[in-house]
Amino acid sequence: MTSKITPEKQTALDWIAANEKRLSDDHMTIWNYHEPSWREYRSAAWYVERLRAEGFTVEAGSAGMPTAFSATYGTEGPVIGCYAEYDAVPGTSQDPVPYRKPRDGVHEYAAGHTDPHSALGLGGLTGALAMKQAIDKHGIRARIKFFGEPAEKMCGSKPVHASHGYYDDLDAMISFHPTSLPSLSNTTIWETHCGCYWSKVFTFECREPETWAAAGERRGNQNSHSIARAPGAIDALCLMYTTTKYTKESMLPHSGSWTLNEAILGTGQATSDNLAPRLGQIQYAWRCPTIEMAETINDVLENNAKHVAGITHTEVTGSWVTKTRPGLANNALSALTFENFKLVGPPSFEGEAKEFGREMMKNLGYDAPDEPFPPELEQLIEPQEGERQMREALPPWQKNFTSDDYVEYTWHAPTVRLYVGRPALKALPDGKRVPHWCHCALAGVPAAMDPMFLTAGRVIALTGLELMTDPAALARCRDEFETRTGGGIGGSQWIPPLLGKDFPAPVHFNWPEYVETVRGREWTIPTPL
Numbered sequence: 170m171t172s173k174i175t176p177e178k179q180t181a182l183d184w185i186a187a188n189e190k191r192l193s194d195d196h197m198t199i200w201n202y203h204e205p206s207w208r209e210y211r212s213a214a215w216y217v218e219r220l221r222a223e224g225f226t227v228e229a230g231s232a233g234m235p236t237a238f239s240a241t242y243g244t245e246g247p248v249i250g251c252y253a254e255y256d257a258v259p260g261t262s263q264d265p266v267p268y269r270k271p272r273d274g275v276h277e278y279a280a281g282h283t284d285p286h287s288a289l290g291l292g293g294l295t296g297a298l299a300m301k302q303a304i305d306k307h308g309i310r311a312r313i314k315f316f317g318e319p320a321e322k323m324c325g326s327k328p329v330h331a332s333h334g335y336y337d338d339l340d341a342m343i344s345f346h347p348t349s350l351p352s353l354s355n356t357t358i359w360e361t362h363c364g365c366y367w368s369k370v371f372t373f374e375c376r377e378p379e380t381w382a383a384a385g386e387r388r389g390n391q392n393s394h395s396i397a398r399a400p401g402a403i404d405a406l407c408l409m410y411t412t413t414k415y416t417k418e419s420m421l422p423h424s425g426s427w428t429l430n431e432a433i434l435g436t437g438q439a440t441s442d443n444l445a446p447r448l449g450q451i452q453y454a455w456r457c458p459t460i461e462m463a464e465t466i467n468d469v470l471e472n473n474a475k476h477v478a479g480i481t482h483t484e485v486t487g488s489w490v491t492k493t494r495p496g497l498a499n500n501a502l503s504a505l506t507f508e509n510f511k512l513v514g515p516p517s518f519e520g521e522a523k524e525f526g527r528e529m530m531k532n533l534g535y536d537a538p539d540e541p542f543p544p545e546l547e548q549l550i551e552p553q554e555g556e557r558q559m560r561e562a563l564p565p566w567q568k569n570f571t572s573d574d575y576v577e578y579t580w581h582a583p584t585v586r587l588y589v590g591r592p593a594l595k596a597l598p599d600g601k602r603v604p605h606w607c608h609c610a611l612a613g614v615p616a617a618m619d620p621m622f623l624t625a626g627r628v629i630a631l632t633g634l635e636l637m638t639d640p641a642a643l644a645r646c647r648d649e650f651e652t653r654t655g656g657g658i659g660g661s662q663w664i665p666p667l668l669g670k671d672f673p674a675p676v677h678f679n680w681p682e683y684v685e686t687v688r689g690r691e692w693t694i695p696t697p698l
Contacts, residue, residue: 170642172508172631177307177638181299181630185623192295192626193619195219200287200613203257203272205280206320207675208682209236212255216240216294216317223298225315232333234674236319237326239335242301243312247340247643249633250582251297252316253290258283259681261605265613267528269606279692280681283605284347285612286321288622292345292589295626300633311637314339323454324366324491324574325675331577332672337658339582341502341636341646344575345625347591352558354545354590355515357503359556362496362586363576364569365463368454370434370490370678371474373405373483378445381482401445403436405481409451412473420469425567427457429466435679445482450679452490456572459495460667490675492667495569496576497653499583501645502632503552506585509631515547516624518592521616526594529607535598546590580654580664583646585632589625592617 174182185192202212213236217229225240261281262271271277282288297315304311316335318326330336348354381399410431417429434450455466471487478485526541550558563570578584592611594603611617636643655661666672681693688696 170504170508172505172512172635174512175634175638177303177309177634178631180303180306181634182627184299184302185295185626185630189619189623192291192623193615195294196288196291196618196622197613197615199255199290200282200285202255203262203280203282204255204683205259205681206256206323206325207236207680209255209319212236213238213317213319216253216255216290219294220315223301231317232326232329232335232674234319234326234329235676236317237330238317239330240315240317241312242297242315243304246310246312247637248312248314248338249300249636250314250316250336250339250342250578251293251345251629251633252318253293254286254318254321255290256286256320256322257281258322261609263606263609263613265610267525267610268532269604274696275683276692276694276696278694281609282612283609284349285618287612288591288618289345289347292622292625293629295623296343296629296633299626299630300637303630303634304637309634309637313633321574323368324493324572327574327577328491328493328666328668329672329674331581331666332668332670336578336581339578340643342578342582342584343506343587343629343632344578344584345587345589345629346573346575347621348588350588351543351545351593353550353555353588355510355548356550356555356588357507357510357552358498358586358588359500359503359552360498361556361559361563361568361570362498362579363571363573364456364458364495365460366454366456366491366493366572366574367463367467368452368490369467369470370450370452370488370675371409371470372486372488373402373409373449373478373481375399375401375445375447375481375483378482381445396443398443399445399482401447401481402449402483403446405477405483405485406433406436406449406451408477408480409474412477413453413470416469416473420466421457421462425458425462425564426570427455427462429453429455458567458569463492488675489668489672491574493572493574493576494580494664494667496586497579497584499579499585499646499649499653501649502583502585505635505642505646506587506628506632507552509635510549510587510628512631513624513627515549516590516620517547518542518617518620522592522614525611525614525617526592529594529610533597533604538595541594542592543595546592577666581658583650587625587628589621589628591621
């Protein structure tokens with residue numbers, strides 16, 4: 170199978186070439202909003218306004234998520250999907266300069282774009298708008314479905330959209346991500362897709378502290394500050410944290426790759442008087458290759474929470490944030506997309522981007538090399554070779570690796586995972602790790618980001634147009650999907666959304682965000698004056 174440049178594809182390429190400057194400015198708009206998960210209000214509003222201006226029909230707040238959307242263009246024909254993400258990561262504030270400098274005007278631990286999702290989203294938007302131009306010019310009978318997907322860092326929105334049926338009418342889906350693995354810089358994933366990501370918030374509440382058995386009664390001149398108080402919610406939170414640390418190595422066999430992380434969301438809600446703290450919340454997130462492993466981790470967490478609540482005189486509830494399914498491969502779509510990637514070619518990073526990299530190297534205390542970035546970032550790698558390299562570090566039984574919620578698409582339509590090289594510094598000569606701020610700084614440099622996301626947009630557009638105009642190509646992808654699921658959606662090997670039907674989005678928790686106060690716009694940690 171060999172793809173070629175058709176008149177429809179050439180129209181898409183010409184449109185991207187004519188709009189590079191505008192798209193670059195668009196990327197910087199989202200990069201400068203740098204809003205975190207579930208709180209991407211300005212970023213989502215920008216996309217909704219832009220898509221409506223381009224003629225898309227847009228449902229804002231889709232599936233009950235205020236910062237999500239579902240946009241459609243066209244009224245008939247095969248439905249080809251792509252999407253934007255736009256959430257930033259707390260604690261990664263960084264200006265686009267070649268030295269460590271958090272952004273002015275916000276707390277140094279405010280959010281910043283790391284992957285960056287700002288460019289991921291513009292890659293998807295570029296592809297969607299280029300497909301639209303070809304549909305209009307050539308009278309193609311097809312539909313584009315473009316999703317706004319918040320909270321990817323929590324694998325948040327896609328399981329919710331799936332739960333509400335938003336993906337059920339897709340004929341194919343194109344998922345793009347800036348590469349995070351140099352050896353997989355410019356390729357498509359073959360078999361080993363991302364695995365499960367599950368996350369739950371445990372809320373401990375001390376509703377009736379006066380009934381604590383050890384408290385006793387106040388008598389005579391006994392002061393209320395001197396009586397025993399219930400341990401309460403802060404003690405519960407601390408015990409949950411430490412108990413889970415103690416039991417972590419006993420959760421699963423020491424085989425395969427899996428991780429468990431935690432974040433403290435809320436504590437206290439009491440004065441420093443002798444009152445039991447009423448509320449404590451801790452979030453757990455775990456990544457693993459299989460649903461069975463994810464369930465085992467959840468069982469241990471639930472058991473820990475039950476016993477901690479008993480010790481601390483609290484009540485505990487566990488609330489799901491997300492549950493993703495392990496990704497399902499589609500070799501036919503992977504191969505087709507890579508053929509179009511070969512037509513486009515890998516990104517090329519020119520003088521300004523590399524000079525920025527050299528300046529960073531010098532500011533880190535090293536001699537600046539002529540080539541500050543790994544050569545793989547400007548080279549294509551065949552999907553099968555990328556698969557071979559990925560599997561070198563995995564046991565044979567492990568079918569999925571790491572996590573990303575794009576896997577939800579894979580159970581509703583043939584889905585490809587496209588990686589495109591993004592600039593990152595070479596390994597340092599003394600073996601030290603490159604500081605994370607370098608990654609974040611490059612994300613705000615147009616000369617570094619534009620070639621990457623524009624390349625992605627070209628590949629997305631060409632792949633989507635081939636699926637729209639070549640029924641046999643789309644049929645190959647659909648046939649493989651039917652085979653792998655045992656009959657498509659609802660088939661014998663199909664896995665339904667793990668959150669169930671019409672899951673309410675977890676937008677009500679105390680997620681970090683920017684707020685407006687009498688002091689101005691602040692991160693939830695007050696900005697130093």
